[in-house]
Structures are given as C-alpha cells and as structure tokens.
Amino acid sequence: MTAVITFALVLLAAVALGVYSRRGVKTTEDFLVGGRSFGAILLFILVVGEVYSIGTVIGFPGGVYAEGAGFAVWFMGYILLGYPIGYFLLPLLFKAGRRYNAVTLPDVFRGHFKSRPLELTAALLCVVFLVPWAQLQLTGLTVALNGLGLGFTPLATVLIGVSIALVFALLSGIKAPAYVSFVKDFALIFAIVIVAVFVLSQNSSVTDIVARADDVSSHTVIEHGRPLLHTVSTLIFQAVGFYMFPFIIQAIMSSKSGRTVRRTQIFMPLYMLMYPFLLIVAYYAISTVPGLTGAQTNLAFIEVARNLLPEWLVGVVAGGAALCAIVVLAASALCIGTLVSRNVLVGVPERRQKSFVRVIIAVYLLVSIVLTLVVPNLMGALINTSYYGFTQLIIPVLLLIFGSRVRAGVMAAGLVGGVATAVSLYVLGVDLGGLSLGVPALGLNIVIVGLGRLLWPKAERSEAIWTRTKAASPVRDTVGIPDQDPELAKERI
Template identity: 50%
Template sequence: MIIATFALVILLALGAGLLSRRGSKDGIGDFLVGGRSFGPLLLFILGAGEVYSIGTLIGFPGGVYAGGVSYGVWFIGYILLGYCIGYVYAPYLWYAGKIYGAMTLPDVARGHFRSRTLELTLAVTSVLFLIPWGELQLTGLQAAMAGLGVPIDAEVAAISGAALAALFLLLSGLRAPAFVSYVKDVALLLGTVLIGLAAVSKAGGSSAIFEAARAQTGTSHTTMTTSQLTFAMTTIVFQAVGFYAFPFLGQAVFASRSATNLKKVARFNPLYMLMYPFLVVAAFAAVTMLPTKLEGAASNSALMQLSARVLPDWLTGLVAGGAALCAIVVLCGTALGLGSIVSRNIVPGIPETRQRSAVRLVIVIYMAISLVLTLALPQVLLTLINTAYYGTTQGAIVFVAMVFGWRVRPAVLAIGMVIGDLLVVWWYLDKTGPISAFFTEHGINIGAAAFVVNALVVVVGRYAWPAADPVPGLRSLVRRGPSALRSLTPKESV
C-alpha cells in the first residue's frame, strides 16, 4: 500500500510537470524566469517549493530530536525573519531585474555596478558553495525512503530523483518546479500535520509527549544555555539576511509579474510555518516512541521512522511522496539557478538564442555530478553542506549596497565577499583552532562573524576608496518614480 500511494503522488507530480508546458514559450526569459508572468498564487507556491526542502522532513525534526528546543528556535526564527526582510527587499530586487533585464543575481550585480569582476566573483562563489546542495537533496531522499520503510533501493531512489528533476526542468524550465510544487505542498502539509496528530493521539495529548521526553532526556531538550541562545540569535539574523541571496530564490523573485505581487505573497508566506508545531510535537514524540535511540546522522530519520509507526501504510506512502518531491523540487531550483549562472555569467559570450541549450547542458552535468557524489562519495561534500549558507550569504552585502546606493567601488564589494568566504571556510575546517574554538565556546555563528568582517571591509573601502561615479540606490530611485528608473535602464535591456 505504501508503494501505491507513493506512486500516485509521483504520477500527480508528473502530470503537473506536463501541464506546466501549457503557455510556455521558447525564449530564454520564459525558461529561466517564467516570462516574468507569475501571479501571486504561483509565486506563493514556487517560493514555498524552493524554501521547504527535504531538510524540512529530515533535518528540522532530526535536529529537534537530537538537540532539543534550541535547534527549533533558530530554524523557525530565521525563516520568519527572512520573510519580513523579503517584504521590504524583494520588490527592489524585482525592479532591478526589470531595469537590467536580469535573470540571475550576478546579472543584477553586473547591471547595477557595471562590473564584470563583481559579476564573476558573485557567480563563481554561488556555484562553488552550492555544489553540495544537490547531493544533500539526493542523500536526504535516500534517508527518507529508508526511514519510512519504502522498499526502494537507495541507488534507485537517487537515480530516479535526479532523473525526474532533470525531466521537469527540460520540459519547461522554472514553470515545472512551480507546478510540481502544488502536489508537493499538499503532500508535505498533509503528511506533517497527520504525523503530529497521530503522535498526539497515541501519546494521549501533547502535554504527555513533552513530559515523557523531559523525563527521558532531562531539561536539556526543553531549555537553552547562554551559548545556545547566542548561536540561535546570530544564526537567525545571519541566515535571514542571506535568505534571498540564494540563486533559486532570486529567480523566483524575477518571475513575478509585478512588485506588488511580491508584497502580497510576503503577507501570506508565514502561513506555511503552521506545520512546524506539528513537526516539533512529532520530534519530541520520537524521543520516547521509537524503540531505539538514534545517534549521529541516524537522527535525521526520526520523523520518518515515527511516521511508519503511527500512520497506516497508505498515509506513509503520502509522506514518502511528499519527501521525494521536496528533494526533487529544490534540486530543480538549484540546478536551474546554477545552470543559469554558468551560462549567463561565467562562460562569456553565449548569445541568448543559445543560452537555453547551454543551461540544459549544465543542468544535466550538475545532476550527473550530484548523483555520482551521492552514490560513490556520499560523505565527501556533506561535510561542506553547512558552508553553503555561510558562503552564499556573503554576497548579500552587494545587494544591500545596491538598494541603499552606497558610494562603494565594485572591487571593494568583491574583495569583502572573497575575504568573508575564505574566512568561513577556514574557520569551518579548522574546528580545533583558537578562533573556531572561541566561536564554539561562545555560541557565535561563524558565518555571521565572517559577514561582519566582510561588512567592515566594505565600510572601510567605502570611505578610504569611494567610487568616483556612484550609482543611485534603488530605494531612492523607486521613491522618485518611473522616470528615475527609466533613466537608469540600459539600452540593451529596454
């Protein structure tokens, strides 16, 4: 019965992917940003599809299961704060996309600051730090299928997931993951709510779940130390700042029909967070309901194993389908984002008429690389997963300067970003070094510390080596109206 329900969910997703071809066109703009035609509902679904990945079902409950409430606080907090920042920032990014004909975040950097160096720096760092993201989704997919007891071989699951993601993208570009997210979100929301409700019912109430977990683990699961609180606060602020620095979320913004649509969607984005109380309850229930204690990486399967124990087989198949689509949709977004950056910003001189073919080629290569790493070297890049957020967020300083119109040279922004990236990799790999030990002892997020250094470099450079010909900030241009925006529009993007 598990396989039957699972297959039904995947078939519905295939149908949605095929449906996404309706109304699609052959131009590169339609393939990468949906022809800038997405309305509020499709934007809402696409945004959630890119944000709530396989980590929602394995990483978050696994972290709460293993580490308690401290993990849940920062995970929930940064997404909610990120939505607040997006309400203000995303419309400016959309205006920049329209002004410069941008389809990637490096496109915006090149157009606004007129700098190939800054464009290339942002593009290369985005690609390097997001290479592990594909392996994360496929490895998470394998863990979810195994935890749910789905009788599918781990290698078959990874190969099928990569193949489906590639198929969806080759069908219609950005439209495919947006349409597939309709099916994915229904399965995800139903699955998480039902697991939480089933656990509460079986335990005799939510209070009984938390009391049983406290009795088994002590107060460590329900309280936070000073260093844990510091880590939660620095992580919330840091990751919220970098929320829209990820390439696939930038493309979702560019896909909007208008800036007004983005503000409409931002008001309702937090509704997706209503599933997290059910995930928290389920994670605490797993502490006492699972027969054996899960240690290390095995804790990531806590929710999946609980689901297999408290839900009937046909609902477990629904959860399995939602988990698979979570991995596939985010894999789609990552592959499309990196394919766009390689074809438009790293490899020079590819005409727009050939970019669609180039993006497709990069997508296939990226899927193959992710699949090989997942199957042959599953632990090699997983050690760098955390650095994806650490490194990608360093590029957020570029867009802060763009919005506020700082008089800063593009070279200074590039230098600050590179220094932040190098520092975060050094501190992450040198865990026993004095600086890393200091951050660990005091609960300081190393990505946030590197971002502060990055920002200091930019601030010093802004005053010591100011730009000779500064570009007005988008905030002031938007306030001045359409005529001011048109004056900044390059001729080639009109």
C-alpha cells in the same frame, strides 16, 4: 505494496503537472523566468516550494530529536525573521532586476555597478555554495525512502529523483517547480498533519508528550551560555541571508510585478503553522523511538510515521518527502545552469543560451549522482557553510539599494574575504564560544568595504534603487523586455 502504489500515484501526479507546465515555454525568457508573468498564487507556491525542502520533513524533526529546543528556536526563528526582511528587500530586488533585464543576482550587479569582476565573483560564489544543495536533497531523499521501507536501493532512489528533476528542468524550466509545488505542498502538509494527528490519538495531551520527552532528555530547555549564544547568533545571521539563495532570487524575477512579490511575502508565514505539528512528532519520537544517534536522528519523523500510519498513508508521506527533494533539486539545477551560462561564461547568444543551460543541468545532476553514491559525506562541510557564503551577498545588495561610493572591485574583495574567513574558520574548527562563524566573516566583509570606501571612493555615488526617481533605461541583455514597461511604471517604490 500499497505504500509503493500510493507513492507512485503522488509522483505520477507531479510528473503530469510538470509536463503540463511545458505549455507556452518557447523563448529563453519563458524557460528561465516564466516570461516574467507569474501572478501572486503561482509565485507564492514557487517560492515556498523552494524554501521548504526535504530538510523540513527530515532535518527539522531530526534536529529537535538530537538537540532539542535550541534547534527548534533557531530553525523556526531565522525563517520567521527572514520574512519581514523579504517583504522590504525582495520588491526592491525585483525592481532592479526588471530595470536591468536580470535573471540572476549577478545580472543585477553587472547592470547596476557595470562590473564584470563583481558579477563573476558573485556568480562563482553562488555556484560553489549551491553545488552541495543537490547532494543534500538526494541524501535526504535516500534517507526518507529507505526509512519508510519502500524497498528501493540507494542507486534506484537517486536515479528516480534525478530523472524526474531532469525531466522537469529540461522540458519546462522554472515553470515545472512552480506547478509541481502544488502537489508537493499538498502531500507535504497532509503528511505532517496526519502523522501528528495519529500521534495525538495515542496521547492524552501535548503536555504529556513533552513531559515524557523531558523524562529521558534535557531537550525541552535551552541552556544559558554557549548554547544560547550559538542559537541566537546563528538565527540572526541566517535571517539576514535567508533570501540570498540564488534559486529564490531567480524565482522572484519571474513575477509580473513588485506588488505581486510583496503580496506573496505577506502570506509566507502561514506555512510556519506546520511546525507545531512537526514539534509534536519530534518530541513523541524522543520517548518512543530511543537510541537514534548521528545521522540516524534524521529518521525520527520517518520512524514515527512507519509505526503509526497504515501502509497507504506511508506512501503519501514518501511521495511528499520525495517531491520536497525533487522540486528543490530541479530549481537548483536550473539556477546553476543559468548562472554558468549567463554570468560565468561570456558572450553566449540568446538563441543558444537555453541549450547551454540544459547541458549544464545534465552535467550538474550527473555529478550529484556520483557524489551522493560514491562519497556521500564529501559535501558535508560545504552544506554546513552554505549560509556563510550566501549571506555575504547582502553587503553589495544593500549598497545597490541605498546607493554608495564604494567601488565594485572593493565589494568583490569583501565577498572573497568574507567567504574565505568563514570557510577557514570552519575547516580549522575554530571555537568562538558558540558565536556563529558567519558573524566574524560578515564583519570582515563590512570592514573591507568600509576601508575601501575611505581609501578608494568612487567619484560619483551610485543610484539608490529604493528612491522614487525615474528609472534609467534598462541595459539590454540576452533576455530582453521592452524599454518602456508599463508594469515597471506602476511599481515605483
């Protein structure tokens, strides 16, 4: 009972902040991108809140428990490699977004390349690969709360998560995930550190924990050959696509300046300090919670928490896990609503856009409930291939940044070819000796774009976003900002 009370208190604190964040949300711009006014602290909390989902506290320890050091190197490695890419890439995307009054990446493509086919292709790609993200969060939420023994049924767990996410998304738009992430991050970091501290109190040293794990498994080393190739190739491929997730790009568009975006990237790696604590818990679980197989490995962190923590702290862990899922769920729902209303549909006026987004959010979350409860494994393949899809977007993004004579239709064909290749290889179960299936898919995307450049080049080179030349007047859109933006003038990159 004590655990349920502390769990409820954590959620109530989050709900209070979510409702508070509604202040000042009046226009469509306020709802979708926070009035483009987020400072460094709020933007930092928003972005890390969306990056570190329930997979951090559930998936990472479970993956280490099941696969060992290779999983840990991959998981931490692609995030760490992604940060320096984001340091250079995200301010440029922000610059393009401000120039074209964009909210989404397809908005940027439409404004820069003047291409409806490329906009629609990119938007559909984002929607398709974002749909299973909600089910992933709800499934993780169910695993966490059931594993912690709070007594909720799967239906009750899913309804709690969706109801809170729906309130956040409908009332406050993007501000809710930002504000609620303050509570979520505190609960998450506190839960991870406190479980690790209890583990260390039961052992003389970290060396002993690893040694005992090594006695019952081979999880402390990465084997040469196939395992190493898979780890390295997947790590590099996903690092390239790390910041192509559409809810992260929409979050970046809420910043008040490119300098603010860059500043947040400097401090993002600080959150990686939680992973040593998670590793300690995961290796401790290998020797003390044996026999977890398949989906049960996701219970590694949860089982250790239940065995070691007093009941009230179990409630805090449950609250942190729940908010990890709810924040990303709300952000994903808002992002899909935005993509559909702005980029898939055409001609939605500004006065009706917010209403369209809200309707789409409700439908998206309703579908997620049904899929999670009725066919919980249906989206497994798409979840595993999300990076295969999103990473394909890096090609038109690079052509946007550096300029090119590639036709927009060719870029769209490259996206379709890359995605079709990755999904086909995955569904057919093709074995490339450990090489990530995303690598040949991205390679085909590059080949299609390269051949298109040679065979059907544009007459003029598109402008490179990275240059210091004076920006062209922004293209008007349903979410407007002044033509002469003083903040934009400061942010010439």
